[in-house]
Amino acid sequence: MYAQRPSRLPGAVLWTNEPGAPHARPVLPDGCMDLLWNGDRLLVAGPDTRAYRPGGGPARWTGVRFFPGTAPTLLGVPAHELKDRRVELSDLWQAPEVRRLAARLRAAGTPARTLDALENIALARAAASDPFDPLLRELVAALDAGRPVAATADRLGLGARQLHRRSLTAFGYGPKTLARILRLQRALALARTGTSFALTAARSGYADQPHLSREVRQLTGTTLAELL
Structure with missing residues (x-):
């Protein structure tokens, strides 16, 4: 089951997707990029120009969907380099930092606390980044x-x-x-x-x-x- 709510980060949305139907629904282009957590890894979903159909078995996903155009400043990478891609956050940031953040998310415990922890990661990054044009x-x-x-x-x-x-x-x-x-x-x-x-x-x-x-x-x- 999918659920979402507004984030404290302006224009962003926090969402969770619990294991449910055996066939995952396609993720449609929306102009956004997401920071993703699947209980084990931090990933970034780049901007899509076509529907993305998740592979693998059922899994719980937690994410921050950034307002269109804001993620590249926060993540430190131009959006066109991630177009139609899902990449490990460790490919974009220093591996020790990503391991530290992943450990914080694993220790959060409940899905609600995990979502709050992921939001705090995004908020901290935004505070250290240039404002959106x-x-x-x-x-x-x-x-x-x-x-x-x-x-x-x-x-x-x-x-x-x-x-x-x-x-x-x-x-x-x-x-x-x-x-x-x-x-x-x-x-x-x-x-x-x-x-x-x-x-x-x-x-x-x-x-x-x-x-x-x-x-x-x-x-x-x-x-x-x-x-x-």
Whole structure:
């Protein structure tokens, strides 16, 4: 069973996924990166451009999902280096530090305390890192509202090349891909309320229902009906 709650880290979400169904659900692109703990190892989930299907047997996972674009500053690695990847945290940070953090998580005891300990790791890292670029936060807000990339870039005073370069570092891909992923998430949220697919397409910014169907298939590898 999956559960989540807001984190004290601005824009972040804390989540747990308990062993349940024999076949894990796919993790869909959402513009975010996660710090993960599976009871034994600390990992980082990079930004996805397609659905990720977890392998292995059932396991309890705990995670911090960072607000889009904020994780690279905290983790010290450009997002594009982790695109569509899951990597050991020890590949990014000093191994002794990761072992110390893993020992703290193992000693936490209960799932709730483990989640709190993981959040504290993220908070400490954020306190020691540079603040998130406010222009990129404005970019996320504008694209999530369905505004065009070019018009948003002009409003932020960023040229196309500069915006693309900064987006690669922060999100792992360009602003157009980010806009597609955020639009997908808007459509999924709307469709889950029972809204018809045609109306979901119109309200989420797609040209029509076939356009929505093509985008869902390209980004998730399945259909909207199957996802729901």
